[in-house]
Amino acid sequence: MAILRAVLLCGLPIESLAIIMLMSVHFHIAELVTGIIGVAFIGWLLLASVVYECHANPDSAN
Numbered sequence: 332m333a334i335l336r337a338v339l340l341c342g343l344p345i346e347s348l349a350i351i352m353l354m355s356v357h358f359h360i361a362e363l364v365t366g367i368i369g370v371a372f373i374g375w376l377l378l379a380s381v382v383y384e385c386h387a388n389p390d391s392a393n
Contacts, residue, residue: 347372348365348368351364351365
């Protein structure tokens with residue numbers, strides 16, 4: 332289950348940005364939209380990593 336979660340968390344942002352890139356061939360998509368989505372995914376992955384580490388190692392919390 333943890334492997335599936337890791338694949339989904341890491342693969343989803345890359346796939347979403349790839350879809351946006353493919354859509355930009357036919358439609359104009361502002362760089363600001365792509366940048367905001369990229370930053371949101373980075374923040375989401377950072378938060379997921381922190382939450383995972385807190386649940387995986389409860390004794391190492393400060």
